[in-house]
Amino acid sequence: MSQASQHPAIGIDLGTTYSVVATLDAQGRPMTVQNAEGDSTTPSVVLFERSEIIVGREAVKLAAHEPDAVAAYAKRDIGASRFGRALRGTHLPPEVVQSFVLDKLRHDAELKLGEIRDVVITVPAYFNEPRRKATQDAGRLANLNVLDIINEPTAAAISYGVAQGFLTGEGEAKSDEMVLVYDLGGGTFDVTLMHLQGHNYTALATAGDVFLGGLDWDRRIIDFVAERFIEEHGDGDPREDASALIRLAKEAEDAKRALTAREEVKISFEHDGKLLRAPLSRRQFELITKDLLERTRFTTRTVLRDANKEWKDVSRLLLVGGSSRMPMVTTMLTKESGLTPDRSLAADEAVAHGAAIYAGFLQAGHGESVQVSAVGKITNVSSHDLGVMGTEAATGRPRRRVIIARNTKLPAKGGGRFATQKDNQKSVVVKIVEGGDDSGKNSTPIGVCKVTDLPPNLPSKTPVDVVFKYEENGRITVRARLAEADRDATLEITRDSGLTEEDLEMWTERIRENRLLPEPGDIADGAEEEGEEELAAVFDDHGDDEEMFHDADEDDYEEYEDESEVEVGAVFDSGDDVNDADEVAFGFLQDDDTDEQGVDPGDDSQLGDFLKGLE
Secondary structure: OOOHHHOOOEEEEOOOOEEEEEEEOOOOOEEEOOOOOOOOOEEOEEEEOOOOEEEOHHHHHHHOOOHHHEEEOHHHOOOOOOOOOOEOOEOOOHHHHHHHHHHHHHHHHHHHHOOOOEEEEEEOOOOOHHHHHHHHHHHHHOOOEEEEEEEHHHHHHHHHHHHHOOEOOOOOEOOOEEEEEEEEOOOOEEEEEEEEEOOEEEEEEEEEEOOOOHHHHHHHHHHHHHHHHHHHHOOOOHHHOHHHHHHHHHHHHHHHHHHHHOOEEEEEEEEOOEEEEEEEEHHHHHHHOHHHHHHHHHHHHHHHHHOOOOHHHOOEEEEEOHHHHOHHHHHHHHHHHOOOOEOOOOOOOHHHHHHHHHHHHHHHOOOOOHHHOOOOEEEOEOOOOEEEEEEOOOOOOEEEEEEEOOOOEOOEEEEEEEEEOOOOOOOEEEEEEEOOOOOOOOOEEEEEEEEOOOOOOOOOOOEEEEEEEEOOOOEEEEEEEEHHHOEEEEEEEEOOOOOOHHHHHHHHHHHHHOOOOOOOOOOOOOOOOOOOOOOOOOOOOOOOOEOOOOOOOHHHHHHHOOOOOEEEEOOOOOOOOOOOHHHHOOOEEOOOOOOOOOOOOOOOOOHHHHHHHHO
16 A cells, blocks of 8 residues: 555645535545534635634634734735735735645544545646646645645536546546536636546636636625715725725625525625615626626636537536526526536535545555546646747737647647847847736746857847647746757746745744744835735746747757647748748747846736627
8 A cells, every 4th residue: 555545535625715625435435524613614714813823714703803914815816926915014925824724624634534644736727837836835834745736627527427427436437528617616717628538537628717706796795885885874985994894795795695595685784883784686786796797608608619619519517616606607507508507516515525536546546647547537728828928020029929828738749939139149038928918918927948158159030949848747848949059958847936945944934933923024025015905926036028920840849749749839831941030930039138028917817808808
C-alpha cells in the first residue's frame, strides 16, 4: 500500500462563500464530512483576533462587531499580491486567509476521519495559472499535501454521473454522454461542456467569470434596501457604515434564499435607530438582477459555440453551486436549452464529492496521475489564451500573439516566429501572458524567457523562433531560439506566480507563531486602506511586450513533434523565405533595456465581449 493510500481520500470545494469537505465511504461512494458544528458547509469567513483566528459560523456571528478584522470572499482575490483590504491595519496575502479556511476544514474532518494529509482542491475552470498556484500555496500553508487541482465543473460531472447511475461506481459511463455543467457559486461562475465516454472525461470547452456569483445578486438586494432606507429616512446610507453593511449583507442573503421558495419577502432592517420594512417580490428581484443572469446566458452560449455544438447535442444539463437554486436560473436554462435541468444532487456538495472521487482515483494509482491510472482519463482544455507580447510593426504599439488558444485540448504545443526590433540588439525578451485581448489589456504576465549575449552587429529583424508546450498539469515550457545567432533559452513555468519559496517559509513561520498582525512597520508597505471592493489580480513586476504578426516556418519546430500533443498556434507556411523577417515574423521582440508600457492587469473576464454582444 502506498503512503498516500494510508490516509482517506479527501476532496475540498474551497468556495468563495462556503466550503465543503468530502471523502469516500467503505464502498467508495462519496459522502460529505460535517464540520465541528454539525453543518455540511462551512462559511469561508475568517476573523483575525489578536490572540486567535476564528473561522466559519462563529466568525460570521462576530463580523458585524469587528468589521475591520473580518476577511470574506478571499477566493476572489486569490492570485493577487494581497487581500482586498487591510485587516486590523495589516495587509495579508489571500493565500494566508484561505489557508485558515482550509485548516478549519482539515481539523474538523480529522475529528471524524483521523489524520488527513493528502487532498484534492477544486477551482473554477476559468481560474488562470496564478490563481491555481495560489490555491495550492494556501493548501501548503494549511499543512496539506495538495495532490492536484481539479476544475469544479469536471468534479461535478463525475459526482453527478456516479449518483445518477449513468456512470458505474468505477467511474465508467454506461453510454456516451454530452454533459453541460452550469456552475453558479457564491462568488464565481463557470460553464463547461464535457464528453463522457467509458472511463474518459473530456472537456470540450469552458468559459466563466471569476467576478460573478451569488454575492453579486446579494449586492443588488443590498442596494435595493439601502436606497429604500434613504428614500424613507432622508439620510444615513447604511452602505457607508462597515458594521451596518455586514448586517445588511446577511439580510440580503437570507432574502435571496427565501425568494427561492416564496413569491415575496419582507426585509426588516434597522440602522441608526431607524427601522425599514421593505417588501421584495421574486419578480422585482429578477428585474434588478436581469443583467447578471444574462451574463450567464451569454457565457453558456459561448461555450457551445466554442465547442461547435448545439443544444440538441447536449444530453444532460447539470446545475451546480448554491446560487443555481434560484428559480430564474432554472427558467432561463429550460427556455434556452429545451432540457430539464438536473438538480438531483445537493448543489452545494456535488463539487466536493467529485473531488473526493478524483482523490480516490489518484490513490488507486499509487501516487500516479489519474491520467495514467487504470481507473480513468480526464482531459481538460486551456481555459485562457496563452501568448506572447510583442510590437506591431505597422503601429509600434503593444500587441499580443496567441500561441495556444483558449479551449485547446491539453497537452498542446504551438509556436511562431518573431524578430529582433533593432540592429545590434544584445538580448531578446519573450514575455508570456495568459488571457486578455489582442492589445494585452486584462492579460496576466506569467513568465519571461530571455535570450542574452547575442553576438555583435546582429541585424534588426533577425528571426526569433518561439515554441510553447503546455502540459495537463499546468506546466508550460517556452523555448526561444535565434538560429542565425546560435543562441537559445528555455523557461519552464510551473504555476510560477504568487508567493515565492521564501514567502511561503516566512508565512508558515508567522502562522505557527501567530504573528500575523505585527506592529505597524513590520510589513514593508504598511497598510493603507483600499476600500471595501476586492482587488483584481495585480502583478506589477512585468510590463507589456510588443509584437507584429505574420506566418512562420514549420521546419524549425520538427524536433518538438509529439503524437500525444495537440498542434496549435501559428498557421505555418513552409514556402516563406525565412530571411525576409518582415513577411515571416509575428512581431518584434525587444531587448532587456527597452522601456516598458505596463499591461493592464486583471483577469480575463468576458464581460467586454458580453457587452458588445448586447449592442
